[in-house]
Amino acid sequence: MFHKLKEKDFKVLRVPLESGRQRPDSLAMALILVLLLQALMYYLVYYVAAETTIFPYVDRIQEIHIWINACLIILCGIYSIPAIYKRSQKTQYLISILAIQNLAGVSVYLAIIFLLGDQEGISVESLLTFTKITIIISGLFFLATCIRLYILLLKGHYRKGSKKSQLRNSFETTSYIPLAIIGSTGLVFVIQYIFRTLDSIDGFDMLTLILGMSLFYVMIFVLPEQLVIFYCKFRFKSFNFDKHGVLNKK
Numbered sequence: 001m002f003h004k005l006k007e008k009d010f011k012v013l014r015v016p017l018e019s020g021r022q023r024p025d026s027l028a029m030a031l032i033l034v035l036l037l038q039a040l041m042y043y044l045v046y047y048v049a050a051e052t053t054i055f056p057y058v059d060r061i062q063e064i065h066i067w068i069n070a071c072l073i074i075l076c077g078i079y080s081i082p083a084i085y086k087r088s089q090k091t092q093y094l095i096s097i098l099a100i101q102n103l104a105g106v107s108v109y110l111a112i113i114f115l116l117g118d119q120e121g122i123s124v125e126s127l128l129t130f131t132k133i134t135i136i137i138s139g140l141f142f143l144a145t146c147i148r149l150y151i152l153l154l155k156g157h158y159r160k161g162s163k164k165s166q167l168r169n170s171f172e173t174t175s176y177i178p179l180a181i182i183g184s185t186g187l188v189f190v191i192q193y194i195f196r197t198l199d200s201i202d203g204f205d206m207l208t209l210i211l212g213m214s215l216f217y218v219m220i221f222v223l224p225e226q227l228v229i230f231y232c233k234f235r236f237k238s239f240n241f242d243k244h245g246v247l248n249k250k
Contacts, residue, residue, distance in 0.1 A: 001150070002228075007236050009153055011160035013229050014239060017247055022229075024085045024241055027096050031076040034099045038076075041107045042069055045114065053117030054124055061110065072099045089240055090233045097226045105219035109134075112212045115205065134213075138220055146224045153228075 016022040042065075050058050075095045079085045085092040117127050152158060232239040237248050 002153070002231065002235075005153055007238065008159050009156065010158055010228070010232050010236070010239075012158040013225065013232060014247075016229070017239060017241075022093070023245060023247075024089050024092060025082070025245060027092055028080040028082070028085055031080045031092075031096060031099060034096075034103055035073050035076040035080075038069055038073060038099070038103050038107070041103055041111075042066070045107055045111045049111045049114035049118070051118075053114040054122065055114055055117035055127055056124060058114070065106075065110070068102065072102055075099070086243060086245075090230070093230055093233060097223075097230065101219055101223060105216055105223075108212050108219075109216045112209055112216070115209065115212075119205070138216070141217060142220050142223065145221055149224045149228065 020026060046058075046062050046065075050062070072095070076099050079088065079092040079095050113127065113131055116122060116130065229239065238250055239248075241247050
């Protein structure tokens with residue numbers, strides 16, 4: 001659906017590349033950090049949050065997730081090696097998307113539902129209902145974010161010199177309204193669920209659940225833009241770096 005758009009329509013998305021934050025060597029350092037954090041997160045999810053949870057299918061989820069984690073950890077290690085990532089920038093970028101989304105998105109969400117399953121007054125039925133509803137809301141949030149990004153691209157808000165490149169304009173502010181509605185609906189549902197379902201919950205667990213869901217939605221919000229940059233790396237030479245680590249101009 002992007003075939004009608006020209007390179008100039010994606011220029012603002014080059015900013016993370018131009019700043020150096022998403023240079024191949026910077027991504028390599030990020031992959032090493034993610035590699036270490038994912039191992040820690042796996043322990044926290046399955047040996048702390050899931051230790052006494054009543055959430056069903058934990059063993060099955062862990063069996064699948066351990067293979068995903070193992071593959072991503074190995075790939076993170078491989079694509080942090082200069083001799084490899086310099087020849088495979090596109091693959092390295094894809095691995096970084098998958099690894100970061102797995103760490104701060106999937107793993108955090110699993111920790112949340114496992115932690116909820118460890119609270120007093122919870123039932124398996126209500127826990128599964130919570131899971132289904134939050135997944136549906138997450139899907140709607142992702143779809144709305146994709147539509148918003150596509151509309152902004154069509155209207156030229158990602159062109160160099162546009163108001164988008166200067167961070168904000170009136171349309172940009174308005175375009176956040178559907179996302180704010182869906183995202184806030186999800187967070188309100190989580191808070192209401194906690195108060196209505198649980199007999200008691202300490203402040204630390206409450207804060208953990210709310211911050212965890214907020215981070216989960218943030219990761220969904222940034223995913224469409226990550227995927228569009230990945231698309232641009234295939235379509236445009238200017239979204240890639242040369243062998244010396246310099247961003248191509250054209």
